[in-house]
Amino acid sequence: MDNYRQIDLSAWTKTGEGGNGSTYENPEQPEVLLKVNKAGLNSLETVKSEYDLSTSVAALGISTPGMNEIVRVGDAYATIMERIKNKKSIFRICHDEPERIEEMARLFCKRGKELWATPCNASAFPARKKTALEGLEISGYFGKKNIEILRAFINAVPEGTGCVHGDFQPGNVIVSGDKYYWIDLGRFSWGNPMFDIGHLYLSCVVYASQKQAQNIFHMDEKQLNLFWDAFATAYTGKKDHAEFDREAARFGAADLAVRAYYQKPSILHKVFFRIIMNRLIKNFEK
Numbered sequence: 001m002d003n004y005r006q007i008d009l010s011a012w013t014k015t016g017e018g019g020n021g022s023t024y025e026n027p028e029q030p031e032v033l034l035k036v037n038k039a040g041l042n043s044l045e046t047v048k049s050e051y052d053l054s055t056s057v058a059a060l061g062i063s064t065p066g067m068n069e070i071v072r073v074g075d076a077y078a079t080i081m082e083r084i085k086n087k088k089s090i091f092r093i094c095h096d097e098p099e100r101i102e103e104m105a106r107l108f109c110k111r112g113k114e115l116w117a118t119p120c121n122a123s124a125f126p127a128r129k130k131t132a133l134e135g136l137e138i139s140g141y142f143g144k145k146n147i148e149i150l151r152a153f154i155n156a157v158p159e160g161t162g163c164v165h166g167d168f169q170p171g172n173v174i175v176s177g178d179k180y181y182w183i184d185l186g187r188f189s190w191g192n193p194m195f196d197i198g199h200l201y202l203s204c205v206v207y208a209s210q211k212q213a214q215n216i217f218h219m220d221e222k223q224l225n226l227f228w229d230a231f232a233t234a235y236t237g238k239k240d241h242a243e244f245d246r247e248a249a250r251f252g253a254a255d256l257a258v259r260a261y262y263q264k265p266s267i268l269h270k271v272f273f274r275i276i277m278n279r280l281i282k283n284f285e286k
Helices: 044-059 090-096 098-116 128-138 144-156 194-206 211-217 221-236 242-262 267-284
Strands: 013-017 021-025 032-037 067-073 076-082 173-176 179-182
Touching: 032 044, 032 067, 044 067, 044 076, 090 098, 090 173, 090 221, 098 194, 098 221, 128 144, 128 242, 144 242, 144 267, 194 221, 194 242, 194 267, 211 221, 221 242, 242 267
Parallel strands: none
Antiparallel strands: 013 021, 021 032, 032 076, 067 076, 173 179
């Protein structure tokens, strides 16, 4: 048995839920949150990696809640982290105030550009191209022809030296007053910012019709599409961003490979991602 402190979850109340896990609060410890990853992401190796990454990200000067300690919740591992009071994620703001969706999309674009312009410590974080290529080979859901197409695409991606969040969607930026914080940093890396934009495209366009995605992101399909449109317009400076969308879709396909690197897919996920890939592969046609 290791020496990590055991937490009694019955003393905590769930206050948030995302794609990777849930957060809990305890009235006797008002300054902290307990973050419990979902099954498959709650091993000591995964949680320690996220803990170490978050600490390293903060060292770059990027605003993120402080990590306090790793704990155990039953047989799973979790983290105790700084609680940001009176906070909302950008997606939650969009849900509560839908008239601000386009404003929030522009803000998210601005914060993203700041992140991507931050020089990353290549010795402390993985290269996004490398994780994409490695994930591609172990994914099990692309098909031989699609693997060849995607491998050639990833190899040709221009390198970048800035930070890449890895799970770039507005649920992972929380706002408190005039301050903001990046959260869920388990896939943080360095490289081309289009990898992040491809992930956002999946969230706001490809997955937007699915009830599970709408529940996670607190927005319906029309709202998610509107968020993407406003983001893409802000990023490109063009109202007509069809070619940008096509490029984002190609990087969305590459993001599916990144996912395989970090999380072993179930049989159902393999079937689902194969369907998604067959849809995205059309964007590689000349």
